[in-house]
Amino acid sequence: MRTGTIPRVLGTAAALAALLTTALAAPAVAERSTTPGRAPARAAAPANFTHPGVLVSRPQLDFVRGRVQAGAQPWKSAYDQMMGSKYASLTRTAKPRAVVECGSYSNPNNGCTDEREDAIAAYTLSLAWYITQDARYAQKAIQIMDAWSAVIKDHTNSNAPLQTGWAGSSWPRAAEIIKYTYSSWPGSGRFGTMLRDVYLPEVAGGSHSNGNWELSMTEAAIGIAVFLEDRAAYDKAVGKFRGRVPAYIYVTADGSLPKVAPGSGLDTRAKVINYWQGQSTFMDGLSQETCRDLTHTGYGLSAISHIAETSRIQGQDLYPEIADRLRHAMGLHAKYQLGTPVPSSLCGGSLKDSLGPVTEVGFNALANRLGYAMTNTQTLTERQRPAGSNNLFVAWETLTHANNPA
Secondary structure, X not given: OOOXXXXXXXXXXXXXXXXXXOOOOOOOOOOOOOOXXXXXXXXXXXXXXXXXXXXXXXXXXHHHHHHHHOOOOOHHHHHHHHHOOHHHOOOXXXXXXXXXXXXXXXXXXXXXXXXXXXXXXXXXXXHHHXXXXXXXXXXXHHHHHHHHHOOOOEEEOOOXXXXXXXXXXXXXXXXXXXHHHOOOOOOHHHHHHHHHHHHHHHHOOOOOOOHHHHHHHHHHHHHHHHHHOOHHHHHHHHHHHHHHHHHHEOOHHHOOOOOOXXXXXXXXXXXXXXHOOOOOOOOOOOEOOOOOOHHHHHHHHHHHHHHHHHHHHOOOOOHHHHHHHHHHHHHHHHHHHOOOOOOOOOHHHOOOOOOOOOOHHHHHHHHHHOOOOOHHHHHHHHHOOOOOEOOOOOEXXXXXXXXXXO
């Protein structure tokens, strides 16, 4: 994790309205569309929220449960991987604290790892509950969520916004499954209060640090909005998403320079190139963090996929608005991770690290549901199965989203 200057941008309704246009780009050579162009959907908070509805829906969970019970692959191996992880342990003891303090590179790390991993554990246990129908897993998830909601008051130090975004992305996934599929959770109201008072204020305003920050924060905000059934918070998160995605992934239709996020202050070519890690040659699918490393890029692409998936479940599908950007970004980075030589025009001919277990959700949506040809992304996705957890905010997406038609 890295630090940065984080001005808080509190958008007005008029400012959000100005974000509502995102053009679909022309197809790239590497991953060309096999489907006709689609007009951007006008997504807004649904009149009635769907539950469970953060990243995974009940029909998706039913599909997964059926595949696991049938011993079908890749779901059975993904399930076994999850159940063998530390996050599925029924003896786990939560480690809540009133103030989680997270500095640059997690120094200091006062509760940062504990919070993120307890949140992933709650989500893991909620999935285990639904698939097995063994109440012990639901009760353990509740125990962890109740422990944190009884204690936590704040996040502090330079990485507080990102930490809140990561943990705040996992908590609502777990809470949605437990509240809406288990028989009783007396503490769900207090948990909702925790999300509203401790997490939402930290993430709702966005960030002008590297784009993965604001995308992860926005993922947390939209998940929290669904759990709280807060239409205003949902609409604000969609506004942030619409402003950030075009500023995170470049397509040639953008022109000679990438777009900038509203309020970023990037008003010269030199500032834009510096923000894009010194990259001055732009191509379809390039990310603002590609030349930083693929891992942070993967964080951003994952959060984009998660937000779009939640919006789809809620009936206000954001995928058509960002499909070209996301498919080109996934394809470009997958191609080079698979071993294609990196040209000197791209990050000086060298890329660092790897995307991580982050492609299942976007690939399933774009290739399987929307029909885009994504050969490189498919190869990488299948090679990485079963996709595990990055121990931050991504977990078990081969299990939940591989070839999931729901």
